[in-house]
Amino acid sequence: MVSSLPQIQRFFYSHYFFGGLRQGVGVLLPALLLAGILHMYAVGIIASIGAACVAIIDQPGGPRSYGRNGMLAAILVGSLTALVTGFASAHSALLWLVVPLLSFFFSMFTVFGKQGGLLGFACLLIMTLTMRVPLAPHEVLMHTAYSFAGGVFYFCYALLAHRVLWHREEQQALSAALFATADYMRARSQFYDVHSDLDKNYRALTHAQANMTEKHQGARDTVLRELPRGHGKADLLRTRALNVFIDMVALLDTLVATHVDYATLRRSLPDSDLLVFGRDALRKLARDLDRLALNIVRGRHVTERSSVKAELRAIEYELDQCRRKGMDEDSPEVYALLVQVFRRLRNAARLVQRIGDHISDRSDATLVDRLLDKSLNRFLTRRKWRFGMLTSNLRLDSPHFRYATRVAAGTLAAMTLSVLFSLTLTHEGMAPELSAHSYWIILTIIIVLKPGYALTRQRNGWRLAGTLIGCALALLLFNVTHDPAIYLAILVVACILGYGLVQINYMMAAIFNTLFVLLVFHFLSPTTNLVIGERLVDTVLGCGIALLCSYILPWWEYNFMGSLALALRRANQEFLGSGLEYAALTRAQAAPGAGVDADLDTRLREAELRWRIARKNVHIAFGNFTAAFYRMMDEPARRQRNVPELNHLLIQNHVLASQITSAIPILANLPSVPEGVQKSLDAVVAFLDGKYASPPASIEIEGELATLAYPLRQMVKASQLIDQEMRGLPQADPAKA
Known part of the structure; x- marks a missing residue:
């Protein structure tokens, strides 16, 4: 039965797997070509690192220009990051200054939204992988050039793939x-x-x-x-x-x-x-x-x-x-x-x-809806990047500033712990190689540490479990077979699944990513399995530091709930206002003796489009509020504030949006709006404006009006409850966070 479709079948037919396949192939090709044909293993790895950073930005959706600009930014800023980190890698004191500063700076990119966060993470990734070993000045330039070439390769590859597979x-x-x-x-x-x-x-x-x-x-x-622009096959x-x-x-x-x-x-x-x-x-x-x-x-x-x-x-x-x-x-x-x-x-x-x-x-x-023929681009998500968004958030009451501070503190703590760990091992006469890949601690921190406490804690568990299972699978694989062809095949599969699963199952993604990295190191250093234990130790240390740093200037979800509730109420206000305008113009057009009025027709089409766009915005605002509310419920109980009020707001805003969607078409088909109905609508508008209102005790229910009575009463009740709950909901005070 189709109703019992396994989730694995959905995954393999989904854009998650398809995107992982596209990204994995684009990332691995430079390494496979350079290593397999020219035997330039180190160069291939560096080029693949540059390609991997650009692949992070290569996400589905949005106008083509957004994707192109994002990947170009990743190439340029990522190359500059590799250059700065490479020059600093040969000077310990300078590295201690550069790494925390870059960590803070790129973590602040979350102010630009999802794509900004991805760009910041890509730059942090290339920073972490560049600081692995000290580089001489001439090596820095070559390293940056190889990384840049890898990024350019992926950019061209992605443009071709999108054009062919659109x-x-x-x-x-x-x-x-x-x-x-x-x-x-x-x-x-x-x-x-x-x-x-x-x-x-x-x-x-x-x-x-x-x-x-x-x-x-x-x-x-x-x-x-x-x-579509013509009548061809495309x-x-x-x-x-x-x-x-x-x-x-x-x-x-x-x-x-x-x-x-x-x-x-x-x-x-x-x-x-x-x-x-x-x-x-x-x-x-x-x-x-x-x-x-x-x-x-x-x-x-x-x-x-x-x-x-x-x-x-x-x-x-x-x-x-x-x-x-x-x-x-x-x-x-x-x-x-x-x-x-x-x-x-x-x-x-x-x-x-x-x-x-x-x-x-x-x-x-x-096209089934001719109204949308020339207006569909108005429904696209628009993103604006302004440098002022970055500077205006350089303050203590900004959640982005606090998150960037936590990441910088985490990287500094990781570097300190790495040095102490190395000194201890050397003093005890143990193998100093155990700390040779300590950059993995920083990599774990920037992956695990997220703006929200709940997500950080959740990712900690997934990352630890995924790393443990990945290490066990790698150890089993290395003891079962020594065939490089099998290793290479599993490496390719692990890379693709790691990219494909990262958005839907982080623990599984961590398993395959760990297996992929261990196989890469095995190809570079096939004589020892010591790296497996090191990966596990570094991951445990990184997760521990990330969890501790999540308590530095924490920004709990309840701080967002007030602004999200206001945004949801404003979205419902706009939805109702545009709907009432559309209904009024529809009645005016259908009025006896109205005749043909081109200006009225244009205004009506514009009003309907505004109503549809407002409806889309309501769904988005409701989704944001719901996601934040349930994230708050995953946080410690003492950090959960106004739970009953927020839960009521979630329900009543859902009720209100649903009944607006139901009532507007009925209002549009009425010859006129009865007095009781109009007074009820006025009361809803007043409640959403935060004003006092006195809705009528009864409304007209004769004939077709009976179908309007229920949604209208629900709208009045919901808007009144929203007003009451919003009045009792204190605004977030960042100083108390």
Whole structure:
């Protein structure tokens, strides 16, 4: 069954494995070519180090110019780092000054976001690997030249790979997003199971939604970076990918458009088959999405699909029975909610069917949403780098400054410990080679030490476990066989899997990376296995230092929660405001006697685009808030602040965004807005502005207005609770961190 697809199958068809394969090949090629053909082993290793630093920046998604500029920056700044570190490596005192300063400087690059953090890490990596052995001045220049050449090689290789394999990248990004959407549908289906725990279901749903938002953003940045311009084969493929993406986003909106009061629904319909049919329909649709995601990434046409016609007809029959029993008069809001659930399941089934049509051999090159034809680039993620962002964070209350200080302190402690360890071993008459690779301690620190305490502690455990297992596997391998061909094959596989798993399973990535490095050292020094024990000792020391340094000027997650809550509330404000503007313009266009107004049409299209962009921003803000909240829950209990308030804010913001998505289309189709409805909307706006409001005790529920009553009341309640919780949420005081 597709619903039981093993995660390993997803991985091998995913962009994670594909990216790891691309990066691994690009990193290994310089070493294999130079060592295998010209027998220049040391030069090959240095060139591969330069290529590895550029490969770190080579991530999927975003406009092509961002990727190119990032890799060029890695080449230039990385080469400069190698030059500075190389000259300092021959002078111990200078090295003690340069390494902590560079560690601080490059750790500050986190102010530029994810790509800035990757660039900083790449430079720290090349700094650490350059300081391994002292270099003479002429060796420094050659070392830098080889590293630069390796970076340039990978840059050219990556540009060629992206140009040739662009469609494969789009397929994998869409597949990952569809798999995440299917997981979200399964999490949502649990609410219709009367025997499941609602609190547990909500936690699973918020996790699934945050993951789905991240995957959708990745697909958005990949699919929208190059739009179709003509009618060639490449443009046909791009249009099909765009159609899949547009309908996938529409499916997301359909799924999250209504936040159902499942507790009330269970009380009102404890033994109704309606809930069973709704659960089964969602699970069938999720299985169909899994199958479609797998077919997309395999490049195959759809050959088998599920059907939810039986479930939809059963739900329609049950609704008719409820109407015959008078539910539409006795409980009009509950009945209207059930009708909405039925309609949204039907819409979801239609969208899943259309996604399947897009990847069939019958699909054409017509964009399904003409409104977005000239405006898709507005949905791309934009990044701006300004030097002022760096200088403005050089203060004690900046989390980036504190993180950079921790990294610098960690590298300084590692260098001190390395010297003491070397002196002790020499004094005891033991082999000084045991400390010859002590740079590994610093490498472990810059890998493990992260801005957040919870992530640092988590990575410590994964890194230790991965290194231990990797060392054991290497020792086993060296004692089982001595065939260099087998070593080389395992080295290539370990490199690819190390790159591919780093974003989804850090412990497995640590296993393969450890195995890869030990095999590299074995090729360079095949006469001893002492390096295995050294790797393990250095890793333990590095993890210990990283954990201790995580308590230096710590910046706990609760310090971020206030700003993230404000950002989420502002996103919901913008979402509601743009939605109300869109609904008002739609009513104006449909008003009797309005006629044809080109200016009104233009304003309406612009308003709809702003509403869609605001909806995307809400999903991103909600994902950021959710991720930070659960990271805080992994921190020590004494560092968790305002947990009930933040949990309520998470739930109520989710409710508010869902009901806005549900209410705006209904408001747009009304001939006019009744007084009670308008007063309720005004109250929601006021609560989100932090002002006092007095919502009406009752609103109009006649006819089609019954479908608006439930979401509107939920919006009023949610916005009021958000206002209350925000008033009781103290702003973070960095001085108390």
